Amino acid sequence: MDYQFKDIEQKWQQFWADKQTFKAENHTTKPKYYVLDMFPYPSGAGLHVGHPLGYIASDIFARYKRLKGFNVLHPMGYDSFGLPAEQYAIQTGQHPSVTTEDNIATYRRQLDQIGFSFDWSREVRTSSPDYYKWTQWIFMQLFNSWYNKSADKAESIDELVKHFETSGSQGINAVSDEDILTFTADEWKALPDSRQQEELLKYRLTYLRESTVNWCPALGTVLANDEVKDGFSERGGFPVEQKKMMQWSMRITAYAERLLQGLDTIDWPEPLKEMQRNWIGKSVGASVKFPIESPLSFGEGRVESASIEVFTTRVDTIFGVTLVVLAPEHELVAALTTPEQKAGIDAYIAQTKKKSELDRMADTKTVSGAFTGSYVLNPLNGERIPVWIADYVLAGYGTGAVMAVPSGDQRDYLFAKHFNLPIIPILDSQNIDTEADPTKEGKYINSGFANGLEYKEATAAIIAKLEAVGAGKAKVNFRMRDAIFGRQRYWGEPVPVYFKDGLPYLISEADLPLLLPEIDKYLPTESGEPPLGRATGWAYHASPKESVSEEELKAPSPLERAGGEAYPYELSTMPGWAGSSWYWYRYMDAHNNNEFASKEAIEYWKDVDLYIGGSEHATGHLLYSRFWNKFLKDIGKVTEEEPFKKLINQGMIQGRSNFVYRLIDEQGRGTNTFVSHGLIKDYKTSPLHVDVNIVENEVLNLDKFKKFRSEFENAEFILENGKYICGVEVEKMSKSKFNVVNPDDIIERYGADTLRMYEMFLGPLEQSKPWNTNGIEGVFKFLRKFWRLFHNDAWELNVSNEAPTKAELKSLHKIIRKVEEDIERFSFNTSVSSFMIAVNELTELKCNKRAILQEMVIVLSPYAPHICEELWTLLGNPAGTLSYAAYPKFNPAYLVEDDFAYPISINGKTKMNLSIPLSLEAKEVEQFVLANADVQRYLDGKTPKKIIVVKGRIVNMVV
């Protein structure tokens, strides 16, 4: 039979599903290998041809590892909480769970068609209560933990309480809020419970605090920093503003240093590690306090001596400070402003507020600022330093205040020049005639006791002095902020917290999962509360739940509704990244009702050996996952410090749009005539997107085009060489650009094996590239050619048991080694070429030997599993055994050559090839070459000055 890919693919997909061929065991003697894909959000649009790229690569790897004798865990699931389903619910009233269910069904059908070897028995969905029960459980563990800096790990909050009870706050070195109290054990014990809880909240790893958040009014929710791009929401592109709100946060900053250090231990792409390093943004420097010259009046009769604290990475330049600059939002600005300067300061603040964040970023050239009228004193020499405000200082970084050193920092330099402030050079090698010079070279001048020292000594001496006078200390600052952990939305995990006297308390573990309640519509309440505020009876009942009366349930506000023993639940839900921050553990033991995964399962699978996904998750998912993993390790629930040992970013598949060119008439109106791309310079035309699915190799299918839209029914064409050639542009793949290619269509026409191989053939996995079906015929032809090796001209199976020849064995072993090398270094595109070469060679040799073909089937099977399963059974092997066959062993003996065709070059330019026995040593090769008549002809009677012979590589003669 001819190669009937449709029948073959359906047959084997059914077989794998029925027999659970790819079900992984948690107990075997085989070594484990965990291959993971970033699970998708099941969107309504379904998969396009770009989505499976990474899945195909990981599937090839997983199948290859099975052949190599590993027990492979290769699961798939869905990140099924998220905004699009909820937006759809708002528009249609359709429950997000229904939409999600439908979308998952589409995804599953599409994934199944591609022939992935996923273990579907372990599927997870983040929106399923069985799953989010454990997301909530992890939240509770975070709530019950604090970060002990001395032990450099998270510890139970009970330990902290014990310490408070015995020793008070003394000796605690924690990552916490800044306004923590100092107290003795007795003082602690005397505090009422509510005050104790309030204090503990400042230590918990997940905590509630008033913070400035990215508020997106259009989406009605707050967004994390990584969900905001240039002042607009990443999803939907709506404007985002800053707003103060009571919010759940995760103390990820506690792990900043470990998140940074861990990067050196994992095999990830360097650019991605770099992005995480930048995001964490560690800078080493010092904090310095500049005492304010005169006591400040805070109004209401409160007068205090205060100081301004700054962070600097160049504390060595402290003698060059000629002004201190505060962010306009800095808390001391009002108190520092003298009556004479008030008008100016107020005007400046008003002006700053008017500027959007975008303007403020775009406008980095103009220098602006205002003088407060107050002075601080340099802690080392007592110099009076004016205090200014300027919007180039950011409230959110460091302390929101800088010591400005115009001689060493360009922004400070411009500022000082603009406002005519002094510029003091502090190094003898500094040149500050036209711009600041940030050098560290030379010896210090104008620097008091540091004069004559060099950079390192000066820094050390100045820090020592600052510490001695209590005005500063060495400090490490991180750019990364704690992550906001709440969304004012419906379709997410409920936070397992209720409120009593305004303070949060965890519900009992026995009450997990806290199920998402039904609500009438998916919008905020009239009073602006999140959608969960609409739920009736959304309250925790400490005593038996039945104690709430119907009337209480109908009460208008949660507080009143709660009544006696019931307390209102948190109304926000968890953000999108909650469920994806630990899902790889659930796959290890997906149906466990007692734990998120059993200790045995975690100790067996440990971590993900290979993780494939897009680089867009660099500072979101991948950072949060590492954070939660480290936390779970600290509390002894998992074994590894890092969750993903090796990570590969597959490139993005871009759309490749095709255009037709509509002729414009004299009046500038569009006509119904279209000009082929090669001729448009001779006409006046306007480009128009045309569906890429009716274009092949840039040639437009005219009949299909006429049916594309009714207005084109009578279209006329100006052709070149009888064809209409379309224009091409690379853009994002999107419906509006008519450049979306659906894998279903490709599979319908060529089959899944062709799709799989073609996606790999397109180019290196990690490179972004436009989708282009121009070469797909070649891959399809290759599979047919492979099929034909097993068949005669009448398409009857025709395989011989004869012993293979030397040439046949050579072809086979070349490919055995090549595919092994390529897969290990994730170079899947080069394997596809090599398969083509091997099949071309075997076709040339008319090889139909079982000994060769059977091995070929195994080697090709990770790439094209369906056709290989079919051929494997046609060869007489039991159905389904191919997936666990042994990868053929490479034997170098078959590749040994007697001769090598040496390229003979003169002055580095290759002139000819000469076959020379490989047994000859360099000197003998030289004689052999010189004895050759053709070589002599090239030498034209001259004697080479020098002859370079690299054995088995090249001969080069210098004339």
Place this chain on the structure above:
RNA sequence: GCUCAGAUGGUGGAACUGGUAGACACGCAGGACUUAAAAUCCUGUGCCCUCAACAGGCGUGCGGGUUCGAUUCCCGCUCUGAGUACCA
């Protein structure tokens, strides 16, 4: 601005450690089969000079350098893509 990645025929790409640049595939051209088309098969195909062959010249973004020899290493530059952005 800074950081990172990249630039090879008409196209996608290959060349793994400095050693025959352009493998493999698409496209294109010519041919076979066919009444014809599709499908299939065969041949050619980096550019220039040449009727053609022989031979030759040029050629991996640009300009230099190291080397017997550079797509590969070094210096400088241009362009493209990604990330980041007044980070003190």
